[in-house]
Amino acid sequence: MELERKLMVHYSHPRDFPFWIQRNGHNSLNTPGWHVHEFVELIFVMDGQATHLIQDAAFDLRAGDVFMINPGEMHEYALKDNQRIEIVNCLFQPDFIPSSLLHEMQLSDSLDFFYVQPFLNGEARFHHKLNLQGEAAREAMELLEQIEREMGRRHSGFQSLVRLKMVELFILLSRHYDTRGEHSGARSTSELLVRRVCGYVERHYNQKITLALLSNLFHIGERQLNRQFNKHIGTSVIHYLHRIRIDHAKRLLADTDEKISVIAELVGYEDPAFFTKLFTREASCPPGKYRETIRPSPNRQ
Incomplete structure (x- = not known):
């Protein structure tokens, strides 16, 4: 099996700001094969259906699904002849959220979709996956569109706005991850x-x-x-x-x-x-x- 390695230098991000956002559409004839990357990838499914293969686990995808792919994790999409999928990808380095921001904004218990869910084992990760519907999905998409505009315009201060909007997105995702009872796997607060x-x-x-x-x-x-x-x-x-x-x-x-x-x-x-x-x-x-x-x-x- 040929494995493609994707690096941040492959994308047209600003040299001093390793972050990238893009929309992708895939069908059975146009889908990336098995690959790994050095960065974190946030995937938001806008529309369609597919199967997402991550390491040795398979997840059925539908509109509203949100996934985090860690650096070094092998994954690909599998689509049947009549399937298509439209997604938004955010690519960034693991330390994209500075420790100083965590401390100043007291966020250590508000970002579990970034710090907890992506590190669950395969079975728990499947049962704890996040699907947004209705207002929650619209809010997430609005934030992604704002980030997309900032990255496109690159006006003064866009890096700070993108970082803050990504933090807002992770707070939103973590809130829904929490309220859906996804912490049931944790046997205690400690x-x-x-x-x-x-x-x-x-x-x-x-x-x-x-x-x-x-x-x-x-x-x-x-x-x-x-x-x-x-x-x-x-x-x-x-x-x-x-x-x-x-x-x-x-x-x-x-x-x-x-x-x-x-x-x-x-x-x-x-x-x-x-x-x-x-x-x-x-x-x-x-x-x-x-x-x-x-x-x-x-x-x-």
């Missing part, structure tokens, strides 16, 4: 809090993250946060952060030719020596050896 923190770490892993920062953002004491992580995840917050960073480093080692020091910086480590030590502990071999193993040279094939 587990939902841990899921939110995990989602934040997934989105911002390449930035400076400390226990104090997370404690401040999510309004919980540092010791209590670590206790809840150990209870629900089985590890400390910082070890979970390292695990996420090492997973992303493995992907970069496999898919790029970047130097080890560059990869260390890309996943959030300023000290390449510390990164190498940590990677070796987590992966049972140094980064260079891991790359050799995962990408054998032609001479050894």
Whole structure:
């Protein structure tokens, strides 16, 4: 199976603002095959029907469905001869919503469709998918059209307006995700809090993250946060952060030719020596050896 890799540089976004919005129409003769991308993709289904294949799960799509695709997730659409689908795609980097905005606007418990739902496992993700109808669908579409206009005109301050309108959209989506009882899978308030923190770490892993920062953002004491992580995840917050960073480093080692020091910086480590030590502990071999193993040279094939 040939897998296409999509990068933000493939789209005509402003150089200093890696965000893109577009409308796409697909039928059985015109549909993207299996692909992955480095960015987050928000998909809003305007009209039509299709099947959306994400990793090893299949979802029937209809008007009003909203999906989030994470970086590195493999997906495609499947349409029968008589099917068509019209969608809006928003493409952006995982850390599109700044931590400062989360803090200043007190949004840590208002963006669960961005920080929680996309990280559920396949079965839970299917049962917790979001479908908007009536006024909710119109409100979402109006926001997307406003974002589309701002990106088209690119007047002064458009970046800030697009970012704020995307935050408004995520609040709207999270509100409907919450009111539909989609948190029923969370067995307790503390587990939902841990899921939110995990989602934040997934989105911002390449930035400076400390226990104090997370404690401040999510309004919980540092010791209590670590206790809840150990209870629900089985590890400390910082070890979970390292695990996420090492997973992303493995992907970069496999898919790029970047130097080890560059990869260390890309996943959030300023000290390449510390990164190498940590990677070796987590992966049972140094980064260079891991790359050799995962990408054998032609001479050894």
